[in-house]
Amino acid sequence: MLTLALRGFRSRWTTFTGSFVALSLGVALLTVMGLALASSVDAPARGPERFAAAPVVVKAQDTLHVPTRIGDRTQPLAHPGPIPARTVAALRTLGKVTQDRTFAVGDDLIGHPWSTAAFAPYHLTAGRPPHAPDEVVATDTGTTVGEHLRTAHGTVRVVGTARAVGTARAGGAGGAEGAEGAEGAEGAGSAPVFERALFYTDARAAELAPVSTQLVVVAAPEAVRRVVAASGSGARVLVGAERRLADADPHRDAEALTTLNALFGTAGGMTGFVSVFVVASTFAFAVAQRRREFGLLRTVGATPGQIRRTVLTEALLVGVLASVAGCAMGSYGAPWLAERVVESGIAPAWFRIGEHAWPYQVAFWTGLLVALCGATAASWRAGRTAPTRALREATADEHPLTMPRFLCGIALLLTAAVTLALALLTDPGDLLHRKTYTSRPLLLITATALLSPLLVRPLIRLLTPRGTLVRANTTTALRRTAALAAPVLVTVALTGSLLGATATLNDARATEARERTRADFVMTSATGLDARTLDRLRAVRGAEVSQTASSAVYVLEEGVALVKSEARAVDPERLAATTDVPLTAGRIAGLSDDSIVVNEEWARHRVGEHVTVWLGDGTRRSLRIAAVMPVGTGDNGVYITPANARGAVVDRVEVKVREGAEASAVRTALRSAAPEATLLTRDAWLAAAYPSAGFASADSTTRLGYFLVLGIALLYTALSVANTLLMATSDRTRELASLRLAGATNAQVLRLVALESLTVVAVGALLGLLVTALNLTGMWAALGLQSVRSPIHVPWPELGATTMACALLAVSAAVVPAGLALRGPVGSRR
Known part of the structure; x- marks a missing residue:
C-alpha cells in the first residue's frame, strides 16, 4: 500500500x-x-504603582458578600463607603495617616491630593508643590510649569511637574515634603507612566472628593490589622504585593x-x-x-x-x-x-x-x-x-447525494429549527447574545452544505438558459459544482450572518433609545455635576430638567446567584417630562424611596411584589415593584430614587424645552449654567451614545474578531476554489480538447469556463444569502418578542464585496489553468 x-x-x-x-x-x-x-x-x-512606597494601605470595604447555601457570593460595590471616622481616629494613634482621594478632572485625567504623591513615589522634576486651590502638579510629560489647564473643576495653573521613579522601598515613605527639591531625581530608575494625574492641595482635593475610601498608615502592619479588625468596618489592610489592589482598576x-x-x-x-x-x-x-x-x-x-x-x-x-x-x-x-x-x-x-x-x-x-x-x-x-x-x-455524477449525507443534513437542519423554536419560546433574549448569534449560523451552514447537491441543480436551472453548455456541464458534474459552491456558501453566510446580526442589534438599540428619549438636549459629565450646578440648571427659564445618576442594585436569584443590575437614580416626576419609559405593567409615577422599577428578566417582576436587593453601597433593602419594563435589547436596567443610590453622582441631565420657549435661548442658558459639561442636541447625543451605522458602530474588539473570522473564511475560499478548479481542470483536458475539435475557439472555451465559474459562485452566494436570511429572521423574531421594533439589517455592501471577491478568485483559478491546458496544437490534446 x-x-x-x-x-x-x-x-x-x-x-x-x-x-x-x-x-x-x-x-x-x-x-x-x-x-x-x-x-x-x-x-x-x-506590582503596586501608586503605593509602591507606602508601608500600609487601608482600603474601605468595596465588595458585597452575600451568604448562600453554597457559600458566599460576591460582587464589587458600585459606591464603596468611607472608612469610618472612629477607625481613622484609632489608626492615628499608631502613626501618621494620609487620606487618599481620587476624582476625575477630565478625559483620561484624574486628580489626587499632593500628600499622596510621595507614596508612588513621585518626585518633582520642575517647579514646586501646589499651595493654592487653583494650583496643581502635573505628571504629563507634555505639560510645562506655568501652563494653564482647563478641567472639569475650572481652570488650574501648573506650578510643578512630577515623575514616578522606581527607587521606592516597601517599608519607608517620606512625607510630601520629601518630594520637594527632588528635581534631579528623574534620572536613573524612572518607571513607566501609569496614569495622567494632577495633584491638588489636600484641602482642594477634599472639596472635590469628600469621601475617602482608602488611606496610608505609617505604622507596623500587625498593629494596623488589630485596629481594623476591632473596628468591624470590613476594611482591608494591604501590604507588600497586595498594595496593587489600591491602584485604579487593579484587575x-x-x-x-x-x-x-x-x-x-x-x-x-x-x-x-x-x-x-x-x-x-x-x-x-x-x-x-x-x-x-x-x-x-x-x-x-x-x-x-x-x-x-x-x-x-x-x-x-x-x-x-x-x-x-x-x-x-x-x-x-x-x-x-x-x-x-x-x-x-x-x-x-x-x-x-x-x-x-x-x-x-x-x-x-x-x-x-x-x-x-x-x-x-x-x-x-x-x-x-x-x-x-x-x-x-x-x-457523470449519478448519485451525488448519498443517503448518509442526506440524513446528516436533514438532522442538522431539524436541530437548527428545533433549537431556534425552543429559544424563541423560552428565552428569546439568548438569541441576542454574541456567543449565540456567532455560533448558531454554523448549524445552518453545515446543513446547507451537506444538502447542496440537492439544491444546486434547481438553482442552476434558475440562473442559466435552457440548452446551454453552462447548464449541462454544471448540472452533470454536481460533485464538482457542490465542492466549488461550498466555500463560497461558507464565506457569504458568515459575512451576512455575523455582520448582519451585529448591525441589526445595533440598529435595534438605537431604535429603542430614540423611542425612549423625548428630551431636546442632553448634558453629560464624566466627573459628575454638583448640587449648585444642578440648581443653576433647574433655574433655566423654559427648561424641564431631569437629572439621573448611574448606580447599581444586586439581587440574589434562585438563592445562589448574586446578579448585578445597572440602575439609574431618577426623580420620577421629572423623568416623565423627558423620557418615555417603556412599561409592561405599573406606572413610573409610582416609583418612590420604598419601591423600584425592574424589567421582565428579573425572577420576580410582578407589580406589588417585594424584592430583597442590595444597593450600590451594600445596604440591604426590601423594595416594592412599582412598574415593570420589557427586557428589550438588554439596556433596560433598573430605576430607583436618589435616596437608594447614596454615593452616586449625577452624570446625565436631560432637558425638554417648554412650549413657547426658544430652544436657542435655553441652550445658551444651559451652557452658561454648566460650562464644563458636554451639551448635545437629542439627535447628536443619540448618534454618539447609540450609533446605528451598522457593523461600523461595533466596538473594536468585535470588529477585529469578525475581521479575523471573515479574513480566514475568505482566505480559505480562495484556497479551496483554486485547489478544486486546478484539480478539476487537470481532469477536463480531454473535454476542453473535444470542444476545440468541435470547432470552438480558445476564447469561446475560456468564456465557457469563466461562465461556469460565475454560475457556481452565484449558486454559493444564493445559498449563503438563504442562510443569512434565516439567521437574521430568527434574531428579528427574538427582538419582536423582546418588545423591540427594528428592521433586519442586511450588510449588502459587505455581501457584494465578498461575492465579487469570490467571483474574481473563481474566474482566475478556472481560466488560467484552462488557458494553459489549451496551448499547443488541437490534435495533441486528444
Whole structure:
C-alpha cells in the first residue's frame, strides 16, 4: 500500500498538492489561534504603582458578600463607603495617616491630593508643590510649569511637574515634603507612566472628593490589622504585593485577558470550523475525482479493503507532512498576530506569545484526523462500488447525494429549527447574545452544505438558459459544482450572518433609545455635576430638567446567584417630562424611596411584589415593584430614587424645552449654567451614545474578531476554489480538447469556463444569502418578542464585496489553468 501511495503522489501531484496546501494552512491557523488563546489565560504579576512606597494601605470595604447555601457570593460595590471616622481616629494613634482621594478632572485625567504623591513615589522634576486651590502638579510629560489647564473643576495653573521613579522601598515613605527639591531625581530608575494625574492641595482635593475610601498608615502592619479588625468596618489592610489592589482598576490586566480570551476563542472556534469544513471537502473531492482510477483497480482484482487502505495511506502521509508544516508556520504566525492586536490597542502592551505545547498537539492531531476522516468518508463509497459501475460513474455524477449525507443534513437542519423554536419560546433574549448569534449560523451552514447537491441543480436551472453548455456541464458534474459552491456558501453566510446580526442589534438599540428619549438636549459629565450646578440648571427659564445618576442594585436569584443590575437614580416626576419609559405593567409615577422599577428578566417582576436587593453601597433593602419594563435589547436596567443610590453622582441631565420657549435661548442658558459639561442636541447625543451605522458602530474588539473570522473564511475560499478548479481542470483536458475539435475557439472555451465559474459562485452566494436570511429572521423574531421594533439589517455592501471577491478568485483559478491546458496544437490534446 505504501509503494502504491508513493506512486500515486508522482502521478497525481496536482491533487495531492492542493490537499497538502489546504491542510497545512488549516493546521497553521489552528496553531496560531491555539497559541494566542493559551497566552491569554494568565496575566503577569503586576506590582503596586501608586503605593509602591507606602508601608500600609487601608482600603474601605468595596465588595458585597452575600451568604448562600453554597457559600458566599460576591460582587464589587458600585459606591464603596468611607472608612469610618472612629477607625481613622484609632489608626492615628499608631502613626501618621494620609487620606487618599481620587476624582476625575477630565478625559483620561484624574486628580489626587499632593500628600499622596510621595507614596508612588513621585518626585518633582520642575517647579514646586501646589499651595493654592487653583494650583496643581502635573505628571504629563507634555505639560510645562506655568501652563494653564482647563478641567472639569475650572481652570488650574501648573506650578510643578512630577515623575514616578522606581527607587521606592516597601517599608519607608517620606512625607510630601520629601518630594520637594527632588528635581534631579528623574534620572536613573524612572518607571513607566501609569496614569495622567494632577495633584491638588489636600484641602482642594477634599472639596472635590469628600469621601475617602482608602488611606496610608505609617505604622507596623500587625498593629494596623488589630485596629481594623476591632473596628468591624470590613476594611482591608494591604501590604507588600497586595498594595496593587489600591491602584485604579487593579484587575485591568485580567479583564483585558478575558476580552482577548473571548476574541481568540471565538476566532479559534470559527477557524476550526472553516478549516475542517474546507479541508474535509477538499479531501473528499480529491478522492471522488479518482473514481476512474478506482474502477480500473477494481477490474484488475483490487479488493475494496485494498482501495480503502491505499487512500488512507495517502491521506496519512499527506496529513503528517501537512500538519508538521502547518505547526511550523503557526509558530511564526502567532507572534505576528500578537503584535497586531497590541498595535490595535485590543491587547495590553505586555501581551506576548508564551511557550505552550498543547496548541501544537491539538492542531497536529486535528489536521491528521480531518485528513483521515475526509479521505475515509469518500473512499468507503469508492471501495464498495462494483467495477463496471465505477467505470460508468467516472463519466457523470449519478448519485451525488448519498443517503448518509442526506440524513446528516436533514438532522442538522431539524436541530437548527428545533433549537431556534425552543429559544424563541423560552428565552428569546439568548438569541441576542454574541456567543449565540456567532455560533448558531454554523448549524445552518453545515446543513446547507451537506444538502447542496440537492439544491444546486434547481438553482442552476434558475440562473442559466435552457440548452446551454453552462447548464449541462454544471448540472452533470454536481460533485464538482457542490465542492466549488461550498466555500463560497461558507464565506457569504458568515459575512451576512455575523455582520448582519451585529448591525441589526445595533440598529435595534438605537431604535429603542430614540423611542425612549423625548428630551431636546442632553448634558453629560464624566466627573459628575454638583448640587449648585444642578440648581443653576433647574433655574433655566423654559427648561424641564431631569437629572439621573448611574448606580447599581444586586439581587440574589434562585438563592445562589448574586446578579448585578445597572440602575439609574431618577426623580420620577421629572423623568416623565423627558423620557418615555417603556412599561409592561405599573406606572413610573409610582416609583418612590420604598419601591423600584425592574424589567421582565428579573425572577420576580410582578407589580406589588417585594424584592430583597442590595444597593450600590451594600445596604440591604426590601423594595416594592412599582412598574415593570420589557427586557428589550438588554439596556433596560433598573430605576430607583436618589435616596437608594447614596454615593452616586449625577452624570446625565436631560432637558425638554417648554412650549413657547426658544430652544436657542435655553441652550445658551444651559451652557452658561454648566460650562464644563458636554451639551448635545437629542439627535447628536443619540448618534454618539447609540450609533446605528451598522457593523461600523461595533466596538473594536468585535470588529477585529469578525475581521479575523471573515479574513480566514475568505482566505480559505480562495484556497479551496483554486485547489478544486486546478484539480478539476487537470481532469477536463480531454473535454476542453473535444470542444476545440468541435470547432470552438480558445476564447469561446475560456468564456465557457469563466461562465461556469460565475454560475457556481452565484449558486454559493444564493445559498449563503438563504442562510443569512434565516439567521437574521430568527434574531428579528427574538427582538419582536423582546418588545423591540427594528428592521433586519442586511450588510449588502459587505455581501457584494465578498461575492465579487469570490467571483474574481473563481474566474482566475478556472481560466488560467484552462488557458494553459489549451496551448499547443488541437490534435495533441486528444
